[in-house]
Amino acid sequence: xxxxxxxxxxxxxxxxxxxxxxxxxxxxxxxxxxxxxxxxxxxxxxxxxxxxxxxxxxxxxxxxxxxxxxxxxxxxxxxxxxxxxxxxxxxxxxxxxxxxxxxxxxxxxxxxxxxxxxxxxxxxxxxxxxxxxxxxxxxxxxxxxxxxxxxxxxxxxxxxxxxxxxxxxxxxxxxxxxxxxxxxxxxxxxxxxxxxxxxxxxxxxxxxxxxxxxxxxxxxxxxxxxxxxxxxxxxxxxxxxxxxxxxxxx
Amino acid sequence: xxxxxxxxxxxxxxxxxxxxxxxxxxxxxxxxxxxxxxxxxxxxxxxxxxxxxxxxxxxxxxxxxxxxxxxxxxxxxxxxxxxxxxxxxxxxxxxxxxxxxxxxxxxxxxxxxxxxxxxxxxxxxxxxxxxxxxxxxxxxxxxxxxxxxxxxxxxxxxxxxxxxxxxxxxxxxxxxxxxxxxxxxxxxxxxxxxxxxxxxxxxxxxxxxxxxxxxxxxxxxxxxxxxxxxxxxxxxxxxxxxxxxxxxxxxxxxxxxxxxxxxxx
Numbered sequence: 001x002x003x004x005x006x007x008x009x010x011x012x013x014x015x016x017x018x019x020x021x022x023x024x025x026x027x028x029x030x031x032x033x034x035x036x037x038x039x040x041x042x043x044x045x046x047x048x049x050x051x052x053x054x055x056x057x058x059x060x061x062x063x064x065x066x067x068x069x070x071x072x073x074x075x076x077x078x079x080x081x082x083x084x085x086x087x088x089x090x091x092x093x094x095x096x097x098x099x100x101x102x103x104x105x106x107x108x109x110x111x112x113x114x115x116x117x118x119x120x121x122x123x124x125x126x127x128x129x130x131x132x133x134x135x136x137x138x139x140x141x142x143x144x145x146x147x148x149x150x151x152x153x154x155x156x157x158x159x160x161x162x163x164x165x166x167x168x169x170x171x172x173x174x175x176x177x178x179x180x181x182x183x184x185x186x187x188x189x190x191x192x193x194x195x196x197x198x199x200x201x202x203x204x205x206x207x208x209x210x211x212x213x214x215x216x217x218x219x220x221x222x223x224x225x226x227x228x229x230x231x232x233x234x235x236x237x238x239x240x241x242x243x244x245x246x247x248x249x250x
Numbered sequence: 251x252x253x254x255x256x257x258x259x260x261x262x263x264x265x266x267x268x269x270x271x272x273x274x275x276x277x278x279x280x281x282x283x284x285x286x287x288x289x290x291x292x293x294x295x296x297x298x299x300x301x302x303x304x305x306x307x308x309x310x311x312x313x314x315x316x317x318x319x320x321x322x323x324x325x326x327x328x329x330x331x332x333x334x335x336x337x338x339x340x341x342x343x344x345x346x347x348x349x350x351x352x353x354x355x356x357x358x359x360x361x362x363x364x365x366x367x368x369x370x371x372x373x374x375x376x377x378x379x380x381x382x383x384x385x386x387x388x389x390x391x392x393x394x395x396x397x398x399x400x401x402x403x404x405x406x407x408x409x410x411x412x413x414x415x416x417x418x419x420x421x422x423x424x425x426x427x428x429x430x431x432x433x434x435x436x437x438x439x440x441x442x443x444x445x446x447x448x449x450x451x452x453x454x455x456x457x458x459x460x461x462x463x464x465x466x467x468x469x470x471x472x473x474x475x476x477x478x479x480x481x482x483x484x485x486x487x488x489x490x491x492x493x494x495x496x497x498x499x500x501x502x503x504x505x506x507x508x509x510x511x512x513x514x515x
Contacts, residue, residue, distance in 0.1 A: 077476035084479060104479040137463070141476025158383070158463035159473060165461065172366050174383075 019086045022217035030068040032088035033058050037073035038162045040187055041242050042094050045073070053242040054092045057111060058209075060234050061225040075161065077141030080105055083212055090222065094181065096143040096205035106215065107208040108222045112239075113249035115201035116144045117182040119167075119189065124176050126199030134176035137166035144179045147203045170196065183243065206249055268509065276502040283498050284310065287491060297478040298487055301470075308470030309491050315387055315466060316453040322392035323452065324445070327399025332429065334404045345400065352397035358458050361390040365462040387459035395452045402444045406437035439510050446503040450496050457492075467491060 025031050035043040035054060043052040050071050062069045072088050079091050083105060094114075097107050118126060118136075125131045132153035138144040140159040148157045160166040163180055167188060170178040177199075178188075185198045209226075211218050229235045230248060239246050284306060291302035298305070333345035352360070365386040372379050381389070410433050418428040460469035471488040475481045 077472055080479050081475065081481050100477065101479075140469070140472055159465075159469065160463050161461055161472075165463075168366050169463065172369060174365075 019212040019215045020089055020218075021215065022221050025067065025089060025218065030070050031062050031065070031090075032070045032072060033062070034072040034074055034079055034082060034088040034091045035093045036076045036079065038076070038164055039094055039181075040184060042181075042183070043092070053238060054094065054111070056238050057229070057235070058092045060229055060238065061222065064225045064228060064234075065221060076139060077161075080210060083210060086212060089211070089218060091210045094207050095210055097208050098143055098146070101210070104213065105210040106213055106219055107210055108219060109226060110206035110208045110249045111226060112207050112247040113204065114207055114247070115182045115204040116147055116179055117185040117201050118177050118179055118199035119170065119185045119196050120177040120199060121170070121173075121195065122197055124197075124199075126197075128200065128202055130199075131177065136177045136179050137169040137175040138179050139163045139166050142180075143203075143205060144181075148179045151202070183247075272502065272506060272509070275505075276498075279498050279502065280313065283494060287494065291487065294487070295483070297474060297480045297483050301474050304470045304474065305467070305487060305491060308465060308467035308488075309495065311384075311464065311466040312453065312456050312468075312492075313495060315384070315391065315456045315459060315464075316449070319388045319391035319395060319456070320449050320452055322388065323395035323399055323448075326392060326396025327403050327445075328434075330396065330400035331403030331407065332434075334400060335407050348393075349397045349400055352393055357390070357394050357455055358461065360394060361387060361458055361462060364390040383459070383462050383464040386462060387456070387464050391452060391456060391459070394455070395448050398448050398451075399445060402441050402448065403437065405444075406441035407433060409440050410436045442503070442507045442510060446500065446507070449503070450500060453496055453499065454492065 020028075035050070035058075037043055037045040037050055039052070041052055042054045043050065045051075050073065055071070059069055072082075074082055076093065079093050080095070080101065082088065083091050090108075091105075092111070095101065095107070097110065101107070118128075118131070120126065125134050128151050131148075131151050133155050135156040135158060136148050136154065137158050137160060138148055140161060145157060145159060148154065158166075158169065158175060160169065163184065166178050166180070169175050171192070178185075179202060182198070182201060189196055189198050209222060211222070226235075235248065236246055239248070287309060288302055288306050291305055292299050294302070330345040330348060333341050334349075336342050364381070365383070368386075369379060369381060414432055414436065415428055418432040419425075423432070456466060457468035459466055460472065463469070467488055471484050475484040478484070
């Protein structure tokens with residue numbers, strides 16, 4: 001019985017653990033970063049290796065800060081929930097900055113700018129007006145879901161656990177269009193060799209890293225490291241390598 | 251006119267009237283349950299109350315999925331179970347292969363297969379079938395529970411003493427007639443508890459249909475939790491709703507079991 005009580009006490013302590021401040025992280029020498037690993041070309045598992053633009057960028061930032069990195073991958077809709085429970089220090093997984101998310105977490109300055117694009121089979125809906133009476137596939141817990149819902153006259157918005165599942169639904173002809181990130185869309189069009197085409201942007205968004213609400217010291221260090229990488233050529237080099245252009249917010 | 255003396259309830263076969271009464275009772279109970287759930291969830295604190303209707307819609311889909319797949323799965327199970335007990339190898343073989351395939355692969359893979367791989371495969375052999383999310387999930391779940399039911403029903407048939415078959419045959423009943431009027435009525439009574447087991451498992455397994463964007467209870471939950479970042483109240487709510495659904499369901503299956511009891515034990 002005593003053991004049980006002790007375990008429960010320990011568990012409740014764990015549950016209320018404070019977010020690690022910059023001082024704690026510096027002392028431990030390792031920073032824990034979470035991402036999804038199913039969102040090419042930003043964060044993707046190739047075999048057993050986690051790679052992508054955001055993964056390389058976060059590794060470069062950690063190097064500038066003189067820290068080792070421990071990566072964690074989670075389903076997208078769990079990422080910010082885990083951050084609030086302090087399972088890791090920050091999240092870099094192409095989160096667009098929204099008012100709803102700002103209630104739960106704090107965002108750094110944006111590390112790139114993008115938009116939600118419509119991807120469809122040739123002859124399908126290419127813009128918001130054409131989506132009237134159509135069904136689209138999106139990933140659960142994303143800004144694409146919120147924005148697709150706002151399209152007037154849209155018939156149905158289906159939610160899938162991963163973007164790759166939503167794309168599979170488009171390829172199987174189950175939906176008229178997929179709404180997702182414009183860069184992912186470009187990749188998808190390339191990979192499917194003309195079976196799908198990219199339409200208009202439904203909306204634009206600023207993408208940033210998230211830290212737990214109130215973790216100001218870590219936020220400050222991440223912003224400083226990001227600004228430094230943007231001025232010393234590290235960022236430009238990575239961006240060119242992945243996209244052929246500079247994707248920072250203008 | 252004197253009323254005929256009625257036999258004690260336990261030894262009476264279940265009449266059509268009683269069965270209809272039971273079905274009506276179950277339907278009413280679930281309607282009341284949904285009304286109660288809506289009422290309770292609307293009293294809950296923030297992340298739940300504004301989205302109470304979403305949860306109820308999800309619960310309704312879960313129940314619908316379970317009932318439709320459960321009925322089809324029972325038919326599949328009876329057919330495959332009888333096939334398995336046949337003396338002819340070519341009757342046994344298809345049922346054995348079906349059970350081997352379905353029991354040997356995960357349900358998640360089966361759901362994704364029916365949804366994403368089956369339509370293109372059927373198209374390539376000239377069948378243009380449009381399976382929506384609901385029917386994809388129903389097919390996968392019905393075949394899955396059907397395979398498990400088949401083994402349960404086979405066990406039930408084997409549990410009926412051999413003497414029953416011998417007696418029926420020596421009285422001049424044909425093979426099929428023996429099966430339908432002597433063996434199956436006894437076998438089905440024996441297998442009600444394990445069939446109910448499978449039905450309850452099916453209700454919970456239906457949550458896997460969330461992977462193909464069917465808005466059932468667990469997907470309704472993940473949408474709310476992804477939107478509000480409050481997993482604790484959401485998960486507690488969906489667990490409670492699942493528990494309410496299975497509780498009402500088992501209450502009525504227990505009634506059925508009691509009604510079907512033979513006077514033997």
